[in-house]
Amino acid sequence: METDAISIRTPEINWTPASSIYGESVLHDGKEIVFIKQLTNRLEKGKGVSYLIKFIPPEAKIIRTVAVARSDEHVYILEGGHCYRNGEQRLFPGDYVLNPEGHPHANLANIETVALVICTGATDDVKEITVIEPKP
Template sequence: MMGAADTTDTTLSAATAYTAMTARRGGRFAGGEQMATVRIDPDTVAWTSAVPFYGPGAVHDGVDLIQLKILSDRRREGGGITWIVRFQPPPGKLIKVVAKALSDEHVFNLAGGRGTKSGTPARSSGAYSLNTEGQPHSAMIAQETESLIIYTGEPDQVLSVDLCDIA
């Protein structure tokens, strides 16, 4: 419990690159420099290929099935990386991602959501999930989906990305 004298700001803002590590240092990074506020208008950020993070399975027949808008990358300063990811499976297919969390991963579904092998929605927009560091996890995406993902450190180690027929 925080005492009255403790003024550490522990709020989370999508406009601020913020980690528990910097909170413990009073908003300062290891070198002592003050953490700056980062403000990004996601509408001005271009979609880019997710291949550098998700591997070659993010592309099928020359089409990016997975794309990213990288909002902030503070890994060099000891922070994490934040992006909006868009999954666009072709009709009758689903994208299956299997990964291991290399840091805590906060996932906020903005549109669409996860599905089952039959393509039935399992989670919809507005849902939140946390994959804690070290946790193996997977997702099946059968509809166009956008999610805000905040990693407290390194992003997931993606083990596989497969395009599967809807069962």
């Protein structure tokens, strides 16, 4: 049994473009819009994964992510937030979301957003990351 604590200085970790994981589908006009900082990956030990995710939407646009949780996914908004389809903000820094295993879900970000994501097992099965227009 592993009993040592894991300490990470997150400012010293580089943001990794999400295109390195999901391919060019997460680029917008050839530009990176989603980034990840891997904190832990303990899947080989039957444990989970933790990471920071950053969304940088193009001006006046929304990044839409559609996924299915492959394990319980805990999301804590650190900066920015998620919005409704019309662009009105609905989640703010300090807000928390639990997507239980098997839960299909989506998030919309129209402002730069950073969240801490902790999965109790495998990460989400991401179906789509696209840029959309706000709906009035």
